[in-house]
Amino acid sequence: MTVRIRVDWRISLGLTGTVLSYLTIPLLFPVAIALYYGEPIGPFLVTIAVTLVLAFGLNTVSVEGDLGAREAFLAVSLIWLLVAVVGAIPFLVAGDGVTAHPVNALFESMSGITTTGATVMLDFDAHTRSIMMWRQVQQWLGGLGILILATAILSEVGVGGAQLMESETWTTTVHKLTPRIAETARILLGLYAAITALAVVVLYVLFLVGLAPNMTLYNAIAHALTSVATAGFSPEPASAGAFSPIAQWVLVACMLIGATSFGLIYAVLTEAEFQRLRSNEELRFYLGGTAVAAGLVAAALTFDPSIDPNLEQTIRHAVFNTVSIVTTTGYASTDFNLWSPAAKHVLFTCMFLGGMVGSTTCSIKTLRWLVVLKAFYRELFTAIHPSAVRPIRVSDDPVDESTVQDIYGFVLLSLVLAFGLTVFVVVDAARVGLRVSEFEAMSAAASTFLNIGPAFGSAGPYGSYHAFPATTKTAMVLLMWIGRVEIIPVLTLFTRAFWRS
Amino acid sequence: MRVLVIGAGQVGTNIAASLSSTHDVIVVDIDEDRTEQLAYDLDVLTLTGDGTDIDVLREADIDTADMVIASTDDDEINLVACATAKTESDPFTIARVKSHRYLRSWEGSESAYGVDFMVCSDLQTAKNIVEVVGLPAAVNVGPFAGGLVQMAEFEILPDSPIAGQVVAEADRFDSLTFAAIFRADRFELPSGETPIRAGDNVVVIGSPESVQEFASSIVPAQTPDRTDDLVVVGGSEIGYHTARLLEQRGLHPKLIEQDDARARELAEELPNTLVMEHDATDTEFLAREHIDDADAVVATLDSDQKNLLLSVLAKRIGVDRIITVVDTREYIELFQEIGIDVAINPRFVMAEEITRFTHEGIAENIAVLEEDLAEVLELEMSPDSQLVGRPIRELIAELPKSTVIGAVTRDHTFITPRGDTVLEPGDHVVVFVEADFADDITAMS
Numbered sequence: 008m009t010v011r012i013r014v015d016w017r018i019s020l021g022l023t024g025t026v027l028s029y030l031t032i033p034l035l036f037p038v039a040i041a042l043y044y045g046e047p048i049g050p051f052l053v054t055i056a057v058t059l060v061l062a063f064g065l066n067t068v069s070v071e072g073d074l075g076a077r078e079a080f081l082a083v084s085l086i087w088l089l090v091a092v093v094g095a096i097p098f099l100v101a102g103d104g105v106t107a108h109p110v111n112a113l114f115e116s117m118s119g120i121t122t123t124g125a126t127v128m129l130d131f132d133a134h135t136r137s138i139m140m141w142r143q144v145q146q147w148l149g150g151l152g153i154l155i156l157a158t159a160i161l162s163e164v165g166v167g168g169a170q171l172m173e174s175e176t177w178t179t180t181v182h183k184l185t186p187r188i189a190e191t192a193r194i195l196l197g198l199y200a201a202i203t204a205l206a207v208v209v210l211y212v213l214f215l216v217g218l219a220p221n222m223t224l225y226n227a228i229a230h231a232l233t234s235v236a237t238a239g240f241s242p243e244p245a246s247a248g249a250f251s252p253i254a255q256w257v258l259v260a261c262m263l264i265g266a267t268s269f270g271l272i273y274a275v276l277t278e279a280e281f282q283r284l285r286s287n288e289e290l291r292f293y294l295g296g297t298a299v300a301a302g303l304v305a306a307a308l309t310f311d312p313s314i315d316p317n318l319e320q321t322i323r324h325a326v327f328n329t330v331s332i333v334t335t336t337g338y339a340s341t342d343f344n345l346w347s348p349a350a351k352h353v354l355f356t357c358m359f360l361g362g363m364v365g366s367t368t369c370s371i372k373t374l375r376w377l378v379v380l381k382a383f384y385r386e387l388f389t390a391i392h393p394s395a396v397r398p399i400r401v402s403d404d405p406v407d408e409s410t411v412q413d414i415y416g417f418v419l420l421s422l423v424l425a426f427g428l429t430v431f432v433v434v435d436a437a438r439v440g441l442r443v444s445e446f447e448a449m450s451a452a453a454s455t456f457l458n459i460g461p462a463f464g465s466a467g468p469y470g471s472y473h474a475f476p477a478t479t480k481t482a483m484v485l486l487m488w489i490g491r492v493e494i495i496p497v498l499t500l501f502t503r504a505f506w507r508s
Numbered sequence: 509m510r511v512l513v514i515g516a517g518q519v520g521t522n523i524a525a526s527l528s529s530t531h532d533v534i535v536v537d538i539d540e541d542r543t544e545q546l547a548y549d550l551d552v553l554t555l556t557g558d559g560t561d562i563d564v565l566r567e568a569d570i571d572t573a574d575m576v577i578a579s580t581d582d583d584e585i586n587l588v589a590c591a592t593a594k595t596e597s598d599p600f601t602i603a604r605v606k607s608h609r610y611l612r613s614w615e616g617s618e619s620a621y622g623v624d625f626m627v628c629s630d631l632q633t634a635k636n637i638v639e640v641v642g643l644p645a646a647v648n649v650g651p652f653a654g655g656l657v658q659m660a661e662f663e664i665l666p667d668s669p670i671a672g673q674v675v676a677e678a679d680r681f682d683s684l685t686f687a688a689i690f691r692a693d694r695f696e697l698p699s700g701e702t703p704i705r706a707g708d709n710v711v712v713i714g715s716p717e718s719v720q721e722f723a724s725s726i727v728p729a730q731t732p733d734r735t736d737d738l739v740v741v742g743g744s745e746i747g748y749h750t751a752r753l754l755e756q757r758g759l760h761p762k763l764i765e766q767d768d769a770r771a772r773e774l775a776e777e778l779p780n781t782l783v784m785e786h787d788a789t790d791t792e793f794l795a796r797e798h799i800d801d802a803d804a805v806v807a808t809l810d811s812d813q814k815n816l817l818l819s820v821l822a823k824r825i826g827v828d829r830i831i832t833v834v835d836t837r838e839y840i841e842l843f844q845e846i847g848i849d850v851a852i853n854p855r856f857v858m859a860e861e862i863t864r865f866t867h868e869g870i871a872e873n874i875a876v877l878e879e880d881l882a883e884v885l886e887l888e889m890s891p892d893s894q895l896v897g898r899p900i901r902e903l904i905a906e907l908p909k910s911t912v913i914g915a916v917t918r919d920h921t922f923i924t925p926r927g928d929t930v931l932e933p934g935d936h937v938v939v940f941v942e943a944d945f946a947d948d949i950t951a952m953s
Contacts, residue, residue, distance in 0.1 A: 392782070392784065392797065394764075394784040394785050394786035394793065394797070395782055395783070395784050395785075396765075396768075396771045396772055396774075396775040396783040396784065396785045397775060397782075397783075398772065398775050398776045400779065403779065405775075405776040
């Protein structure tokens with residue numbers, strides 16, 4: 008008996024090719040930077056050429072057909088993977104520093120496009136400004152998802168984007184702002200670009216009036232790109248610590264906005280319904296949770312004798328780094344690796360939180376935690392009243408039981424994968440004789456898989472992932488990929504059911 | 509007034525009966541047996557035919573009708589009948605519907621379906637239930653003058669502290685008037701010396717607070733603020749609206765529904781109601797959920813038999829008050845005999861509401877008591893009314909003798925009527941009157 012393969016993978020390849028061909032546009036930005044600073048443009052021209060050839064090749068194998076859910080899953084997974092692979096080419100061709108090694112280049116590229124922000128770079132000065140800016144651009148593209156970009160373009164060329172959009176947001180419903188998905192995608196992208204532009208202006212004005220001496224136009228653009236994207240790369244070795252307190256507060260605002268649902272921001276801006284902000288339970292939970300965590304960190308810092316007891320500094324560092332971790336950005340205003348275990352553990356726990364659904368953040372996301380907590384409470388309640396029927400409500404809207412189950416599954420799977428990667432990191436480090444504490448391994452695994460960036464120990468905010476063995480870094484590349492596409496689409500590719508009818 | 513009633517079921521018959529004495533009533537029904545029966549029973553003209561048929565309506569002289577009341581059991585027939593009537597002439601149309609959705613659409617436009625007044629039976633029944641539930645021991649409650657005045661009818665139980673007292677002893681509230689005492693099938697207007705006996709039904713009119721206080725004085729064991737411990741059994745439309753209206757009052761009722769999909773649906777619709785999915789006749793379940801502690805149980809299951817079973821069960825486990833929906837009119841007495849406190853018949857509620865509305869042109873508001881033995885009316889005093897300008901003491905002599913002035917509101921404030929109170933134009937007066945004299949007194953306002 009022959010088993011017919013039902014998933015029409017050639018359609019997915021065609022889509023991937025189309026998206027790749029559009030990647031050449033953002034590649035022109037670092038080219039411009041290179042020309043401005045008189046740096047070689049070769050790395051980017053090669054990448055553009057490879058991208059076009061690849062895109063053309065993928066388009067030739069593609070066939071006409073309907074995009075089903077499976078094809079969309081495959082396309083989503085492939086797009087992220089190939090964009091990361093192609094994005095690694097400039098690092099390889101430039102051949103500077105540690106990213107001359109293929110694994111390191113791929114790690115840096117995947118970390119960028121998945122908005123993780125974990126770096127393998129050791130000496131930032133070894134790289135040209137155009138290469139450094141390429142990292143920032145990759146993160147911005149990854150921020151709201153190439154998917155939004157792809158959806159907008161693909162719908163424009165007449166290919167349905169709804170399945171793509173659905174597979175990225177998975178368990179949650181896209182709050183459709185307009186009846187047409189392409190229009191929605193364009194609005195979100197426009198909003199994203201506008202907020203980023205505003206951030207550039209504000210940061211650069213701070214520099215011009217002398218309030219942020221280090222925030223040159225280059226830095227203003229670089230940090231606007233990666234703060235609103237809640238991504239975390241910084242061309243400065245000291246990350247946000249290189250800037251004045253006021254610039255750091257602006258970055259806090261950017262990260263907080265980036266981690267807020269863009270659909271909600273759009274609704275509030277266009278309908279001037281501020282009531283919606285107050286009645287949005289997820290927003291309250293996200294901001295409230297962040298505030299509580301920041302308070303805990305501040306308390307831990309206050310009782311830490313090794314920390315300078317300056318109140319403004321304590322609060323600023325507590326708020327900045329907590330917001331950075333919760334929103335999965337991964338900037339640091341100070342080397343929090345040197346903090347007390349209490350403060351570090353609060354930050355570690357915050358890694359699993361994430362921002363709102365429909366934002367640029369990664370990790371598990373607050374909506375899912377909100378549903379899980381409410382489901383826990385319901386368990387307690389139904390233990391007393393076994394017959395009670397209690398739908399879970401978020402902002403007064405009942406949540407489907409199947410969605411609750413999906414969310415349970417997602418959270419559990421996330422934790423399993425994070426701890427699975429921890430085991431891998433510990434074992435693999437021991438294999439090559441590298442000394443990594445369990446906490447460091449745990450944080451590095453969580454930080455890469457949940458797309459946050461910095462961990463503790465040598466991979467701390469002022470450190471690098473370079474020391475990890477190549478096998479560990481490869482595993483991290485895979486898990487960054489899985490984490491960014493919200494686990495399920497990628498994992499379905501590895502099931503027999505996906506490929507067979 | 510010439511009134512065309514479409515549908516000779518319980519609702520239509522009730523309406524026809526209460527309108528026939530003062531109006532020309534024509535009843536149309538498709539069932540010949542029913543129209544024949546009705547022609548014998550009541551002083552009305554009957555016509556056999558389909559109320560949605562223009563020829564039948566023409567035969568009933570639709571162009572001379574002032575009002576069309578579509579009261580069949582079928583929503584769509586009622587709506588079509590009203591719309592058809594509107595194509596021929598312009599009578600005032602009243603439609604009875606079961607579906608809340610039709611009511612909502614109609615409320616949105618006020619002229620949809622060619623209907624001028626729409627009554628939703630399930631919603632109206634639920635409203636009635638909620639009014640009764642709000643006051644312990646009340647069997648009938650009605651708000652007047654925009655809620656400033658409340659009328660309530662209470663059943664006096666043997667263990668009530670006021671059983672055996674005279675009215676003067678029981679009446680310890682400033683803004684409360686004892687309007688009447690029903691005893692057997694008669695009523696008397698109380699004086700200070702009238703004794704109150706167990707089994708009497710007492711009608712009081714007063715400010716909502718004083719009525720509430722009076723309510724707790726006759727059943728002191730039940731504090732009124734504990735009415736949040738209410739259980740609605742049965743997720744029918746009536747059950748749903750009852751829970752919804754209780755939620756609107758800030759209460760948190762429990763609702764028991766056996767069907768899992770319906771229970772889920774109700775739980776999503778009713779955020780402040782604890783919906784439970786279970787068979788409400790399972791005594792173990794009732795005990796586990798402490799249903800016996802409830803202040804009131806409302807039975808809104810889909811059949812009289814189930815409601816009866818549940819009510820008996822609830823009574824046995826010791827629920828203080830049981831309110832039951834009874835579809836079959838003949839069962840009402842039976843239900844009350846076995847100790848169910850209030851039996852509500854949706855069709856009677858419906859007929860009462862429509863009758864109330866047909867009176868509304870003259871009276872502002874009306875409540876029908878003891879199956880139309882007496883009425884409580886709200887009258888607005890016109891400047892040329894015979895009632896204004898003289899103290900009530902003098903008016904009493906001229907009013908029909910079974911009349912009680914229960915309450916007066918002036919500029920939205922409550923006034924307790926006393927002998928020397930002088931009515932002014934614009935006052936709203938709430939009076940209790942024997943049904944036969946209702947038109948006389950409205951003519952005087």
